Amino acid sequence: MPVFISYRHSDRPHAIAINSRLKQANIKTYLDVLDPESQTTDDITGVITRNITECTHLLAVVSERTAHSWWVPFEIGEATISNRRICSFKTGPAELPLYLDKWPKLSTDKDLEFFIDAYREEVATKRSMTLGSINESLYRTYRGNAELFHDQLKNRIRRGF
Template identity: 90%
Template sequence: MPVFISYRHMDRMQAMAINSRLKQANIKTYLDVLDPESQTTDDITGVITRNITECTHLLAVVSERTASSWWVPFEIGEATISNRRICSFKTGPAELPLYLDKWPKLSTDKDLDFFIDAYREEVTNKRSVMLDSMSESMKGTYKRNAEQFHDQLKGRIRRGF
């Protein structure tokens, strides 16, 4: 159940800090460290798509710099298509696009702890499954489980405990 960490390369320090925190919590992650300038678009797209497919969660680090990124919205779109658990982690004062309201929005270390707790609860309750060769009814179950994850985490962030 790895977590794909999506970020603009200018926000690498924040992404690396989140990555470290998740790894300390024994959560497997994928942190893209490709240099987009040295790769072709097809190479980057293939790597991103494959790695999102291999992850169950996507955590997008968003800042005012993200607004001019094409890759972060692409990654969120890829995760949406395959019903991944999606969250954003806001850094700085930037206003987030309204489409991110659909998923939990983290902005503090406490919120990240809530994400870790929600992730662990899914592991404990075995609610996360991989999508490889899954029947249509299983895909429906996976989508409902993802929605449950999002709703419960949003509620906990809203309540603050």
């Protein structure tokens, strides 16, 4: 159940810090700066799409600079198509695009801990999986589980505990 960390390269220090915290919590991650294939391929879109498909969660690091990125919205779109668990981590004071309101929005270390707790609960209950070729019924169940993940995490962040 890896977490794909999406970010604009100018936000790399935040992405690396989040990656380190998730690794410290024994959560497998994908961060392209650590992937030699993403640094050397002509088919970066294919590499990104494949890696998102192999992950169960996408955490997008967003700042005022993200508005100028093509890749972060592309990666969020790819994760949406495959019903990944999607969250954003806001790194500054800028307003986030309205389309991100659909998913949990993290902005503090405490929110990141809530994400880690929600992730662990999904592992424990086996509600999250990578998608290969699955039947329609299982796909609907997976989609419902993704919505449950989002709703529960949003509520916890809103409550603050």
